[in-house]
Amino acid sequence: MEYRVLGRSGLRVSEVSLGCWAIGGPSWRDGEAVGWSGNDDNASLAGLKRAFELGINHFDTADVYGDGHSERVIGRFLKEVPRDQVVIASKVGWFRGTAPNAMQPIHIRHQLEQSLMNLGTDYLDLHFFHNTNFGPDDLYLEEAADTMRQLQKEGKVRVIGQSGYGYRDFMRVCPVTRPDVLQFHYNAFGNEFDKPDTNLFRWADEQNIGMVLFGPLAQGLLLDKFDPENPPQFGDGDIRASNSSYTKERLLEIRRRLTPIKERFGTDVQDLVRVAIQYALAQSPNACVIPGFKNAKQVESNAQSAGKPLSAEDAAFIRSVIQGA
Template identity: 40%
Template sequence: MTSRHAADDASRPTIPTRQLGATGITAPAIGIGCWAIGGPDDNLGMPMGWSTGANEDESLTGLEKAWECGARLYDTADVYGHGKSERLLGRLVAQVPRKEIVLASKVGYCAGTAEHGFEPRHMRRQLEQSLDNLKTDHLDIYAFHHPNFGTDDRWLQPAIEAMRTFRDQGLIRAIGMRGPHRFALDRLTTPPDHRGDKVARFKALFDKIEPDVLAIRDNLLTPSAQSDGIFSFADQQNVGILISKPLGQGLLTGAYRPDTQPTFGLGDHRLRKRWFQPDAIEIIDTGLNHLRAIVGTRTEDLISVALWACLDRSPNAIALAGFTSPDQVAMNLRSLNPRPVLEKIAAARKIMTEVQKQLDATGETILPSQPCDERHLPSTQN
């Protein structure tokens, strides 16, 4: 590719290759998460984007930098900036050999004027728009973005049939779904003791959807018992795994300091997240200080142990590292080498597990930071 940021092979980080289960899709073990480059956004009456980060030129530079450093899998969604993220990624796709890049997107959270985000005709329209945005004729992975299929799962079977049709028609190669996950609106409006068992819900959906790839949120702040179970399940089913938030959206890199109040603008999902509040950041920073004493004091040291703690979960897993600047992309990929010894990864898990327990003890992780306007909600997504 022609780029403003050419890198020779000698300077390219060494990234191990992974295969996503039985899909036949292979890619370097670190992929690029493209949520943040969608910018600030609102959906379902809530902030759902990122208010801080690069402008469009810097975002494109970051995508190009990732390619030059060896990343090949890029993950986005129709709702990230309501198409902005996909369109930016499409500018990279136009520059590189299509057969060498793995493209993943998602559907469901962007309902538009449809009755529901998983109404099949709406799904087809969204897929066609995503293909246009990404400047391609097919997606490698197309995923259900959430587990809400309407009242009494009205849209579940029609949505499954639509996905399988897309795959049969060659518009997508693999069907994806989230691991245990709550619909964003439920996390905000439903008391914890009324939400139901998300693991049981996931397994029921898994049996019906029969996905090829799972998107699993995992990082050093995720309880090990929870992670061990879902990764073991995925390996038993021989499905591919995309790990989201491996760096805790910057919380595990030391990007947030207790002596500096973080500022999030309108349309930033962190406005409603408990762990981005000052008291939680202080708890995390204390844990990171203990971790630095073991793995090293550089940001790269923290990134390395966080990424490898995720990659060690499964040989079928690729971790998705997001970015808000080109420098972050280069640092994340460069930090894979050298690989931390197993003892340091185990120590990191032990330290941050205690941090996670302290965070849970402080209360709910979702803050109703702004009222939810029910006029903006699809009638079937209650």
């Protein structure tokens, strides 16, 4: 396993870390599926243990993943490993309970206490604002930032992070939340974060801010493991059920784009895992990736991709083929 320091945060994490959304299981928010089906707690726990054995030391969860279930599974894992040898990250901002907004300061404090109880620990190494919705006209933005810094002073949070979904949103809130780590979606399909006018990698590198990239495998779409003639079906409470990328037409298009990738790097799924993970890591030395998992086999597959970087020429080739750029 290779390790990276997440910029000015000083956190030293495995370049391939783990996203723990899927192990939260099926869940809903405001009637919409926001979880994952097909999880098994014993398999999840075995995956966490295997990750630690392989040198993965950074585990990313959130209060909303399975409405606390992901955190509780990690809590079982934390009873079996030295707490100071792992980096535990959680988030607040999607589950609002009875609060008018999930970023209301008293709710942030309550959710942190609940997360700590779920995890069986007395501090988080990294705590993210899970989104940039701080109420109408950013009503709670300054108070939320002050609350998080107070929790940091109390020793309950080591490092403050900001997760988000748009470049302009990051630019709006980061001057107030002042995060040392950003979290955002990125993979070889590309998005606004790698474009010239909205390049979040460049901005974060200039500020020496760490980056945690989720979705490096595009929920399996970059691995060509789904049959276009028999598109996958997902269970209740699974966010993928509403994703139009799992249609026959889209799967065939992705397969076409992956053909030259396979010719250059190999045809096995493991070859494509390495390509996807290392492409994301190539965007910045201050970044790590957090692919998801449900079992030890998937953890092993993710971990095998560590320490096998792409050349600049390889990365440019992947970008041109997948993005047509």
